[in-house]
Amino acid sequence: MAVLLDENARVIVQGITGREGSFHTRLMLEYGTKIVAGVTPGKGGMTVHGVPVYDTMAEAVAEHPEANTSIIFVPARFAPDAVYEAVDAGIKLVVVITEHIPVHETLKFVNYARQKGTTIIGPNCPGIISPGKAKVGIMPGHVFKPGNIGIVSRSGTLTYEIGYALSKKGYGQSTVIGIGGDPVIGLSFTEALRLFQEDPETEAVVLVGEIGGDMEERAAEMIKRGEFTKPVVAFIAGRTAPPGKRMGHAGAIIMMGTGTYEGKVKALTEAGVKVAKTPFEIPSLVEEVLKK
Amino acid sequence: MKLFEYEAKEILRRYGVEVPKSVLVRKGEDPIEKMKQAGLEPPVVVKAQVLVAGRGKAGGVKMARTWEDVKKIVDELFEKPIKGIKPKLLLIEEAIPHETELYVGIVIDRSERKPVVLASRYGGMDIEEIAREKPESIVRVHVDPFLGMKGYQARLIGKKIGLQGKVLSRFASFLTALYEVFDKYDAELAESNPLAVVGDKVIPLDARLIVDDNALYRHPELAGERLEESGEYTEWEIKARKLGLAFVELDGDIGIIGNGAGLTMTTMDLVYEYGGKPANFLDIGGGASAELVKTAVSFLIEFPKTKKIFMNIFGGITRCDEVAKGIVKALEELGQLPKPLVVRLAGTNEEEGREILRKAGIEAFVDPIEAVKRLMEI
Secondary structure, three states: OOOOOOOOOEEEEEOOOOHHHHHHHHHHHHHOOEEEEEEOOOOOOOEEOOEEEEOOHHHHHHHOOOOOEEEEOOOOOOHHHHHHHHHHOOOOEEEEOOOOOOHHHHHHHHHHHHHOOOEEEOOOOOEEEEOOOEEEEOOOHHHOOEEEEEEEEOOOHHHHHHHHHHHHOOOOEEEEEEOOOOOOOOOOHHHHHHHHHHOOOOOEEEEEEEOOOOHHHHHHHHHHOOOOOOOEEEEEEOOOOOOOOOOHHHHHHHHOOOOOHHHHHHHHHHOOOEEEOOHHHHHHHHHHHHHO | OEOOHHHHHHHHHHOOOOOOOEEEEEOOOOHHHHHHHOOOOOOEEEEEOOOOOOOOOOOOEEEEOOHHHHHHHHHHHHHOOEOOEOOOEEEEEEOOOOOEEEEEEEEEEOOOOEEEEEEEOOOOOOHHHHHHHOHHHOEEEEOOOOOOOOHHHHHHHHHHOOOOHHHHHHHHHHHHHHHHHHHHOOEEEEEEEEEEEEOOEEEEOOOEEEEOHHHHHHOHHHOOOOHHHHOOOOHHHHHHHHOOOEEEEOOOOEEEEEOOHHHHHHHHHHHHHOOOOEOEEEEOOOOOOHHHHHHHHHHHHHOOOOOEEEEEEEEOOOOHHHHHHHHHHHHHHHOOOOOOEEEEEEEOOHHHHHHHHHHOOOOEEOOHHHHHHHHHHO
8 A cells, every 4th residue: 555656656757857857767766666757848859767758748648648646856946837737737646856946836836736636745855755666756765664654754854864763673664755844835744644544554653843834733633633543653853943033923923832842742742642852762662652 | 035124115115005205314324305305304203124023122113203303313223233233224204193003914824825814903013912812803814826815805804804984995905915015026924014094094104025035036126135134144144145055053062064954953953962062053955066065064164163063964865975075075175174073974875975985084974873972972
C-alpha cells in the first residue's frame, strides 16, 4: 500500500534539462522510479538519462498516457505555469520542489488543483518517497528503508535525519512526505494524517513540525477528535529560536497565540502525542508507542 | 518587505482612496515652507516614518496645533529613536477630527489557503486586546483568490461592523480598493488602523503594507534598500543579507551553519541541549554552491560573536562534495582556521565530501551527537 505513491507511479519531470532537474532525474531513476518523460519548453526531442523530453505536458501525456505523477524543478517565476500545465494534463499528484514562489501564486494554484482533484505536495519541499517502491523528490534514497512508519514533515533535511535515525534502529517507513516549508502549501498535516489513517501498511506516524503557523495545532485537534487513531510521535524544530517577524495586527489576530514551540508541544501532548526533545529520541519513542 | 506609511498611502491614493492631505519632510528641510507650498496648516499630525510596530505607543506620532509646535515637534522627532531607529522621514498630515475608528486588515489564512479580511468597529491601538477579549467583535470573511473581493462581500462586512447608509457604501469602496492593492502588490498584509469615519466618508489615518519578498521581482518600482530603516535587523544581519545569506543573530558564542531551516533550528536546539549557546542561525538552503558555502564559513569566522563554529549538513538537493569544496576554499583564502570548526556531513555525495575534507586535514563526523560532543570539548 503506502500513501499517494507506490510502484505504479509513472512520472514526468518538468524542468528535466536544468541542473537540478537532470541531476535528480538520474538519482530517481537509480532508485527505481519509473520516469516516463520529461518536459522543458524548447527542448523537445532531446533525451536526458534516456528519458524522452517534450516541449509540453500535453505532448508528454499523449505519448505516455500512463503518466500519473509529476515533479517540478522549474524556476520560481515559471513554476506556477508548470503546475497549471500538469493539472490540466490530468496529472493527479504534482510535487513542487521549487522554492521562492510568490505566495499569491501558490494560493491560486493550490485552490485550482483542489477543484480539479489534483494533490499538490509543496512548494519548497523535498518531495515524497515510498521506500523500495518509488521516490519522487530530492531526498537521499538510501537513508529510508521499507517498513510501517509514516513520516510527514514540514522540514526537508530534518526528514532525512529522522528517516536515517529510524532506519538505523530497524524502523522502516511506509511513505515519507515532505510537505514543504512555505506559509501556504498543497498538502497539510491533517490531510496527510487522513491518508495514513486509511493505509493498512502504516502502523504509526512521525510528525515533524516547525514553529510558526497552526498546522501542528490543527493536527492535534484532529487526533483529539478521534479522527486519527494510530500512534503519533512528534518533533517540533525551533525550541530555542527567536519568534519570527510580525505580520501587523492582522497576523496576531489570526494566529491568536498559536505558532509557538510551547503552544504546539502543549496541544500535541494533550492529544496524547509523544513529543521528542531531539530528533534522535524519535526511534525510542516509536518503539514505546508501538509496544502499547 | 515592509513599506512605509507614506508609500502605502500613496499606493492607496492611486487606487482611488481618499487619504489625508500631507507633505513628506526630510531632515534639514523647512517643514513650514513645505506645508505652505502644499496648502497645509496646523493643526497637523507629525508622524515618524519608521517600520517598527507600536510606533504610536512609542511616541512617534505627535499633534502640532501651531506653526511653532510644528517646528519644535519636527526637530524633536528627527532626534527621537523609535525602538532604536531614528526616522529619516516625517509625514506631516492634516489633523482630521473624527468620532469612530474602525479596523480593517487583509492577511493570508494559511490553513484555509485563502486571503481573509478582518474588520472591527473598535479600531485603534488596542485592537489586539479587543480581539483577545471580544473575539466576536472581529468579523472574518475569506476571499476566493481567483474572484477577488466582491462588492457584496465588502458591504456585508461593513454591515456586520455596524455601518449603514452612505458610510456603508464608502467603506465597501475602500475595502474593495484595499483588496485590489493586496492582490496587485503581492501583499502578505494590507491593513488600515485606524480607518476613521469622518461624516459619511472613511479615511485611512494609518496604512500598512507588507510585500512578499518572493514577489519583489514583479515590483521593480519598490526597489531600494530599507534594511537599515526597518529596525528588524542588526548590523551583521544586514551584512549577511547583502551577501545573500539567511542569517539571524543570537546571544551565544557558537556559530551555527545548517542546510534547511528545520535542520538549522534543530542544530541550535541540539547545541543548547549539550550546554552551548548559539551565536546565530545561518541556513545555506537547498542546493548550495561551493561559493555560497565559502561565503557562509568566512562570514561566521569574521562574525565577532563566534568562538567556534558547528556546521551540520544533511544533503538532499545539497551535495556534500560542494559543501566540502566550499569549506576548503574558505580555508585556502584564510591560510588557516582562526576559529575551531566542527563539521558533520551526511546524505547526497557524503563519501566524496568526506574525502575532500580528509585531504584538507578536516575530520567530518557522520553522527551529529558525536559532532556536538566534540564541539563542546574544544
